Amino acid sequence: MPDDPRGDLAERIAGEITLSDDPGATLRKWRTDFEVTQTELADELDVSSSVVSDYESGRRESPGIALVRRLVEALLDVDERRGGDHVRQYTRVLSAGFDSDVVLDLQEYPTAVELDDLYDAVDATEVVAGDRDQITGHTVIDSIQAIKRLRADEFYRLYGQSTSRVLAFTSVTRGESTGIALRVVNPTPNAVLLHGLSPEDLWEHAPELAQRDGYSLAVTEASLEDMLDALRDLA
Structure with a gap:
């Protein structure tokens, strides 16, 4: 800091x-x-x-x-x-080395949070259950800006202090780019949340990739403001 x-x-x-x-x-x-x-x-x-x-x-x-x-x-x-x-x-985001239009929020939680509770808070639907059912932080990422501006090695910094977190991606159309990007990042996060999608909108191969890499995959159609407020309330 x-x-x-x-x-x-x-x-x-x-x-x-x-x-x-x-x-x-x-x-x-x-x-x-x-x-x-x-x-x-x-x-x-x-x-x-x-x-x-x-x-x-x-x-x-x-x-x-x-x-x-x-x-x-x-x-x-x-x-x-x-x-x-x-x-x-904003201090958390900037101290991690990101611009605020690439990473919209980055927080660590004082205690572990059940994924089910987080999904309830943001009105999300889990499409694939992951290997781990708790998280200890979140990072909210504008997927378009991240793809345009982050180098491959910079994606690791999206994890903040731990990979035991949910990576929430906004500006998503179907989820192809995020699914492919996570294929080259190891280790993977506990959970991935795609904002602005219904289960029907999701790229057909996204669930298979999530199952293969062991992370929970969920979608939410909540407004961005409501999702950010709900996530911050968990911190």
Whole structure:
């Protein structure tokens, strides 16, 4: 973990906004990711909400680095007053060496969780039972971004502290790419959860690959926000 996780996160966000081709849109992305309204951010900065709206829409000239830093610090201050959940979430992802649009969440659990309980929490259907029925963490991965941007050796870091976890993949169409990718990763996780699929949508060979490698395979059609909330509640 970095010595100054908040400072490292603030620097990462500020840099992304400043270097963006559309700083306003990038600011809006981070504000919504932190679940802070324009009014809340404006109140924190002691400006009118129209000022924040104008920056996000591009009606005002792109903010300079000094203002960007104020905006970012305000976001982090609001989150920390609420308990700091988003700061901790992004710090875990960044400290593992991933961008937040590749890994959406990465957590370790204080105690082992029954897979059945996790699947109930995210309204998932288990397609294949695995060799192990408990997990001690989760990683939520945007499958398209991971395939585009991660090297083969970087996939191992998706396990966090342990392979005793569920790897949850979003942006999945049928599950071919994730099934094939897991064939070359050894050891395999305890469980794989494919988001946005019904059992009928699943690639026909995915269950066979899961059985061969011994991991539980499940699908869920819950909204991404609901799935992330349910997984974080387990931590």
